[in-house]
Amino acid sequence: WEYFHRLWARLMFLVFIIPFGWFLTKGMFSQRLLPRLLIVVALAGLEGFFGWIMVASGLIKRPWVNAYNLTLHLCMAIIIFSYLLWTTFIAFKPEGTRKSADVMKKNGLAFLWTMVGLAFVQIALGAMMSGTKAGLSYPTWPDMHGSYLPALLLDTANWTAENFQHYDSDIFMPTLIQFLHRNTAYLLSILMIYFVWRTAVDTRKAPALRSGTIALLSMLGIQVLLGIFTLINCNGGIPVVLGVLHQAGAIVLLGVLLFVTYHYKLTFDTTN
Numbered sequence: 001w002e003y004f005h006r007l008w009a010r011l012m013f014l015v016f017i018i019p020f021g022w023f024l025t026k027g028m029f030s031q032r033l034l035p036r037l038l039i040v041v042a043l044a045g046l047e048g049f050f051g052w053i054m055v056a057s058g059l060i061k062r063p064w065v066n067a068y069n070l071t072l073h074l075c076m077a078i079i080i081f082s083y084l085l086w087t088t089f090i091a092f093k094p095e096g097t098r099k100s101a102d103v104m105k106k107n108g109l110a111f112l113w114t115m116v117g118l119a120f121v122q123i124a125l126g127a128m129m130s131g132t133k134a135g136l137s138y139p140t141w142p143d144m145h146g147s148y149l150p151a152l153l154l155d156t157a158n159w160t161a162e163n164f165q166h167y168d169s170d171i172f173m174p175t176l177i178q179f180l181h182r183n184t185a186y187l188l189s190i191l192m193i194y195f196v197w198r199t200a201v202d203t204r205k206a207p208a209l210r211s212g213t214i215a216l217l218s219m220l221g222i223q224v225l226l227g228i229f230t231l232i233n234c235n236g237g238i239p240v241v242l243g244v245l246h247q248a249g250a251i252v253l254l255g256v257l258l259f260v261t262y263h264y265k266l267t268f269d270t271t272n
Helices: 002-025 031-056 067-092 109-133 161-165 173-197 207-232 240-268
Strands: none
Touching: 002 031, 002 240, 067 109, 109 173, 109 240, 161 173, 161 240, 173 207, 207 240
């Protein structure tokens, strides 16, 4: 899998850089798109560097990569994905038809960006879940072995730099990561459902936005179920297929959320 991952990264580089160079020499980029694509090139180079740091962390003492480096590598990938997706939205639909300013609350866009930020944090926590194999510690739902908040998280003696650094040697870090991952999921789900409910009437006037909110709610349900099934099947081993589907679901959910945010901005944000 690592070999395939490396080859795929190189293929992505070739697929992007060759057409990019061709379009650049032909002057086919707009003034708005060119700076954004140059930023993508820079971020991709940085991502390759972080990837090597991650791989190198698995070549010393232990045959698997450091969870923090894994999370850093995934977070950079998510930033590139989000930035490139937003650039794609701009390329395909640079302008929108604005409605009256009072159709939705003025803080609607800030609410959406808050959800985007939370989704990013949740994906990062998911990477830590994977890196620390946290699912093996509490493969139960909705409780964590009979309690909402495990007692060891309330013991201040466990909150040491040693436990954060050497997460393999103590159950504290996997417990903390799983607790945060669960509760961020609950919070994000509540916020998304609230947003879709609150905007149900007004989004009928914007077909793309309406379709986006329906897709958002649908993908949220799928992702929640994937998360639960992945967790309860962590009994004795990591269910790799479910884990990969859960991670893929997170990317799709983030993409849909960005789609909704973009079309909301086009339709209702009178400041742009």
